[in-house]
Amino acid sequence: MTELATPQYKPVQETGEIFDLTRFGEYLQFTVVAPGIAEAYRPGQFVAVAVGGADTSMLLRRSFALYGVKPGGDYAGTIQFVIAAKGKGTRWLFDRRPGDSLDLVGPLGVPFPVPRNGTPAVLVGGGYGTAPLLPMAELLIAADSEVEMIIGAATADRLFGQLPAKRLLGKITVTTDDGSAGQRGWVTDPLPSAIERLGAEIVYACGPMGMLRAVGEVAKAHAIPAQVAVEESMACGIGVCMTCVLPVRGSDGVSRFVRSCVEGPVFDAGRIRWADVGSVPADLFGADGN
Amino acid sequence: MTELATPQYKPVQETGEIFDLTRFGEYLQFTVVAPGIAEAYRPGQFVAVAVGGADTSMLLRRSFALYGVKPGGDYAGTIQFVIAAKGKGTRWLFDRRPGDSLDLVGPLGVPFPVPRNGTPAVLVGGGYGTAPLLPMAELLIAADSEVEMIIGAATADRLFGQLPAKRLLGKITVTTDDGSAGQRGWVTDPLPSAIERLGAEIVYACGPMGMLRAVGEVAKAHAIPAQVAVEESMACGIGVCMTCVLPVRGSDGVSRFVRSCVEGPVFDAGRIRWADVGSVPADLFGADGN
Amino acid sequence: MRTTQPTVDLRTSLASVQLANPVLTASGCAAAGKELGQFFDVADLGGIVTKSIMMRPRSGRATPRMAETPSGMLNSIGLQGPGIDSFIANDLKWLKDNGARTVVSIAGHNTDEFVNLAKRLYNQPIDLLEVNISCPNVESRGQVFACDPLAASRVISAVRRAANPNVPIFAKLTPDVTDIAAIARSVADAGADGISLINTLLGMVIDLDTLRPALGGITGGLSGPAIRPVAVRCVWQVHQAVPHLPLLGMGGIKTGRDALEFILAGACAVSVGTAVFHDPTAPMRIIGELRDELALRGFASLTDAVGFAHKSAAEQDGYFAGLARADAAAIAGER
């Protein structure tokens, strides 16, 4: 799915033609020609998409985790992402047709950190959160890691990536809240035994905030790090507006509001002050300057 | 083109499918399924079209003179109108495709008054202003009137309706400012001789304000009325907002700001105080109440 | 939050006036109801708010009178109208004949004119008086009553004394002030029975063809969804400042969801203005949409939702828990 080019780090703005649209359950998978983004991409990064067309009342771009890219070659490079219909912007995206153009900025954010070769890893995806984990799984496998994957969702309809994950890994664990696919329950139920079975040294996760927090706790209980890709409301996606901040403990022990668009979206779960998201804890750097 | 049903007078709001789109020079002709509007229509009336789709930043409908209708029968009734690309809303309309839906309100405004049978009449259209005159010509012919038609525009590209007008009347007079089609000059150049040749008792006109004013003067010089369809900026089109007013002298001799959407768009040119459009003349009813 | 609630009681009141539902038109955006009567039965609305009327006939401003702006529009009508006598003889009669709840908006150049209007309407069949002390379109911008707590309260107390005591009066405020809560308190003290807000924001567009202001009146009033966040903020602040006064909220309402924002912020009812230009049936549509949105969230009645966003999360939970208990008791009682 992805062959990594030398990362270029700089995001670009480009207009890309929609090459393909495919429905998976409740999701719509976009494949868009965007060679600049495809070339620079690394797993964990995201793309910001303008919605609504000319004369729209929707001013802000919508962010989507990159599911993978096909860098240029005989064909122009393409990128993929997967969306759920939520509000006005994603509904507009659901109405697009192949051949339509999209205005894109990417790749954005810091990618998943890559461990030394051979590090065993468990990947945990919730809903469309599985999408960015699949290219990461490929990358890990290419780097001789043993990889297990757990994917979950509320219902079978909201699972994403079951087939490509199986094709990649042979076998995966699936959970749904209602038992409509895989085992009934949460992704954190089978996580401890997966970590133990594999002797995993790292966990990667993407999904709803509550899930990421729980995954982080399981990882902590096993004394291994969890790298999680978060989803915060973002006005700019490029680091200039300060809307997307999370309270994160730095390596100096000091907690700060950090921008999840440029210092994330991937964070060490152990550093996020989950209980304080949505408030200003008194010991936060600069809290007394307010 | 149009068979007049008993007028229903009430405007309706309906969502119509675009049945056909045809380019003529700089214009785009819409044929839209809208049986409610088609049934009530009479020549001179217009339709107000929502533009931009859901989540657009364009709040106001755009008004277009009805070019004609095909009332229901074996097929659902359709309406036609012709647009020029001007600003954001009409550009959006130029991007529509057959099968797309339009949100319409109509028919709006008062139609052209119909003279007693057999009244000879000259019709004068400027640019897309010819469109509403063609169904009026048909109606007059059906009522045994002798009809001449003069159509003009700045350039040949901006003429509308030459062919259907010729088919209807056999022979028409065409003028363009630059002589790129028909005779060089304005529609008012051949108008006096047409009136005289025909012994016309009435003139109908639609086009830019300057042209309507000039047509009114020629008619006045021949001591006959000119019924003209004006184009004022309209926020609502249904008579509730008071944005579309013109200073018009009433039959009581008193001049008032009247709404061109519901008391027009068709006016007796002799009653419009052309020189005072865009100002508040001191003798206007209520001017001293400001 | 409860997920099913088959019926929601939409009744509300503006001071002593009971309304069947909380959706009215906005002054200047529905004339006197007749034209909208082509699209629906005006008696089905919460009420019709008429275009602000003055003592004498008034031509209003020169054209152009409007400009479209992003998610909004500017208007500079300048209160064109037929004068109070013609209004009573024609418009008011039509509204009564057609069974509409009628809110009459009045505007004046000075306190006396407001008072005279209130007197002329003393014995007329009207339900509520909206006192437009805030129209930013009138030439004497410096004189806008609602920009000055003193001038505002002077008009309101004079109108309250002159008007029929059985008819509540609502002061209509402009958002173009430094402190809308202060203005609200002053009109409350002066005897306003409620407050309508917001009127348009003062705005301007330059015509890039003529290189001059696009409107005949140079500046105009900005309305439509663009101003909704300002309007919701004003309703929120005024509800906090005078929690006992009923508020008629407006500014950019296009859907039932928009209307619900105003209700939750503290409005007892809403006016739908500019949206009517886009969709003549908008007020009727919004009644149904609002009912559905309330039902979806488990509200038993519209009045329960008024000001709900001011409650703490615990108070909010308490409300829904109480409803659930009542339901359980009712079911137990039926058994």
Next chain:
Amino acid sequence: MRTTQPTVDLRTSLASVQLANPVLTASGCAAAGKELGQFFDVADLGGIVTKSIMMRPRSGRATPRMAETPSGMLNSIGLQGPGIDSFIANDLKWLKDNGARTVVSIAGHNTDEFVNLAKRLYNQPIDLLEVNISCPNVESRGQVFACDPLAASRVISAVRRAANPNVPIFAKLTPDVTDIAAIARSVADAGADGISLINTLLGMVIDLDTLRPALGGITGGLSGPAIRPVAVRCVWQVHQAVPHLPLLGMGGIKTGRDALEFILAGACAVSVGTAVFHDPTAPMRIIGELRDELALRGFASLTDAVGFAHKSAAEQDGYFAGLARADAAAIAGER
């Protein structure tokens, strides 16, 4: 109006500061330039206006910090920032190293803090000081300096005395006042070398899922094209009130046409804010679009267009006739 004009002189000035072109970023919408430097060379802009900086590090408000609104957005960042020392060491250094014209925006809780900021910046390589006396996001809403002519002039005169005399200071005003011309006059009298306007409008959104205000800060600042008509009106009014003062105009500028509206209304230069979130290269694009729009209308230079909409039709015609005569003379001279 002339139809062809190959080149337009885009140079402009903000008081004593010469700018290569009139397009700057807006405070809080470009951080300190570095991130936008990924998309274009910041030295090519008229200038970078930095996020308002305060003396001490500041965490800002709780999330959620933004809500999208029709043609606009609300933000409640609460002036998160690193404090002046870190700003000078890192951000200012980067801007200098990268050759950007630098406008530093300062904000304070009280006059002293503003003064101390001006002193800390006395010897720093900055081109202009923008004094943000108008941020409506700071908790003490009642205290917003720019809402009170006296408080506003006190800060401005103190900053003017404390700041390097070679650095012009611009007062940044809020539109949330009853009379912006009065505030403008008072800061002009207090020694402001120019005025930046407008800051955001105070607004609010209710979250229909939580039934509570959508923003952590409850209210927030409304920006984007939705507010453009209000911003153009403010620039127009302030240009009339203090015609000798240079204005930096902003509020909803997305295109060169939008920028031209502000120039014609009286701004010498413009800031592009929220549009950057949609299109990171917007400021660069707008420079080119503005040049084309000016050329299309026959302007010889940007400065000729400043305040042009205030001229009568006859004065406007006189300008273009003069240019035509000059051209004819030049052609005659060449022969």
